[in-house]
Amino acid sequence: MLPLALTASAVLLLGSASLHTLSLQKRLRVHASSQREQGADQLRSAAQAFAAAARGEEACLLKWSSLDWPAVVHGCSGSAPSQLSGGVVGEMPWSLLDWQPFTESGQLKVQLADGRTGSFRLSLDPLAPAVLGISEVQLQARAPQVEGE
Amino acid sequence: MSLLEVVVSSVVLATSSSAALGVWNQAATEVQRATQLDALALQLETARISTERWLQSDAAASVVIDSSSPDCRFNPEALEAAVAERLPLGSEVISRWSADPQGLGHWLELSAPSQPAMPPVMRRLLFTPAAYGLCKQAEVRS
Numbered sequence: 001m002l003p004l005a006l007t008a009s010a011v012l013l014l015g016s017a018s019l020h021t022l023s024l025q026k027r028l029r030v031h032a033s034s035q036r037e038q039g040a041d042q043l044r045s046a047a048q049a050f051a052a053a054a055r056g057e058e059a060c061l062l063k064w065s066s067l068d069w070p071a072v073v074h075g076c077s078g079s080a081p082s083q084l085s086g087g088v089v090g091e092m093p094w095s096l097l098d099w100q101p102f103t104e105s106g107q108l109k110v111q112l113a114d115g116r117t118g119s120f121r122l123s124l125d126p127l128a129p130a131v132l133g134i135s136e137v138q139l140q141a142r143a144p145q146v147e148g149e
Numbered sequence: 150m151s152l153l154e155v156v157v158s159s160v161v162l163a164t165s166s167s168a169a170l171g172v173w174n175q176a177a178t179e180v181q182r183a184t185q186l187d188a189l190a191l192q193l194e195t196a197r198i199s200t201e202r203w204l205q206s207d208a209a210a211s212v213v214i215d216s217s218s219p220d221c222r223f224n225p226e227a228l229e230a231a232v233a234e235r236l237p238l239g240s241e242v243i244s245r246w247s248a249d250p251q252g253l254g255h256w257l258e259l260s261a262p263s264q265p266a267m268p269p270v271m272r273r274l275l276f277t278p279a280a281y282g283l284c285k286q287a288e289v290r291s
Contacts, residue, residue: 001154001155001158002154002157002158002161004158005157005158005159005161005162006158006161008162008165009161009162009164009165009166010165012165012166012168012169013165013168013169015169016168016169016170016172016173016176017172019172019173019176020172020175020176020179022176022180023175023176023177023179023180023183024179026179026180026183027179027182027183029183030183030186030187030190031268033187033190034186034190034268034270037190037194037272038272038273041272041273041274044274044275045273045274045275047280048253048254048274048275048276048277048280049253049275049277051277051279051280052253052254052277052278052279052280054279055221055279055284088251089249089253089275090256090273090275123282125282125285128285130279130282130284130285131279131280131282132281132282132285133205133280133281133282134280134281
């Protein structure tokens with residue numbers, strides 16, 4: 001009888017251990033999902049800040065790739081590329097990694113100070129440089145944090 | 150089968166059953182808590198998406214900008230009303246708008262009432278009128 005009791009006990013304990021592991025996995029998944037959403041919210045906020053900065057004199061820069069901004073800054077009189085290159089939203093510093101304009105849209109890539117990176121497609125006004133809308137964020141692998149950023 | 154064997158077997162089985170039951174209870178509570186958190190997170194995400202969709206709509210364009218401000222700013226009352234209207238009936242989500250200290254736009258804070266032994270569920274996002282082309286529309290209207 002003892003071997004039977006030991007076997008039954010082992011099955012019960014192993015079963016409960018598996019159940020506990022599953023419940024912990026679910027908890028970890030919920031926690032990870034919450035962290036991912038909060039990171040996505042910070043990236044969305046950074047993209048909104050970029051759109052807010054891309055007004056007035058700086059709107060002219062939307063027509064050019066961010067790589068060309070130092071060269072075209074004279075063609076966009078009064079514009080300051082630094083206004084679009086980064087900032088702080090909700091105490092989280094962000095920086096522009098890349099801006100590539102196309103005919104009626106543009107690809108924006110931003111990075112948070114903690115290395116989280118996301119890209120967005122911005123709808124642009126075909127008649128004048130202005131943002132009309134922002135797509136959902138595409139999260140990218142966390143890039144290593146750059147010293148001093 | 151001796152009496153001793155019966156007693157030891159019973160003790161072993163009773164102890165392991167009791168331990169397993171405790172773990173099952175704990176696991177069931179964890180699963181229930183995680184499911185509740187999932188449901189609350191879904192409510193917050195739904196509120197976020199509906200707010201964003203509304204800001205993209207033509208209906209928002211006519212009411213959401215504060216026409217008395219020269220700097221293209223949101224009308225806080227219109228924002229409050231819009232989110233409140235879009236929360237599903239019986240939703241536990243609490244929404245709160247606050248102006249960005251740098252004047253970029255408004256922060257939307259979505260949260261669920263805190264419950265014992267559960268981490269707080271909260272979302273915080275910045276919305277700016279320029280991101281929806283609303284500043285340009287306001288300029289055209291004025």
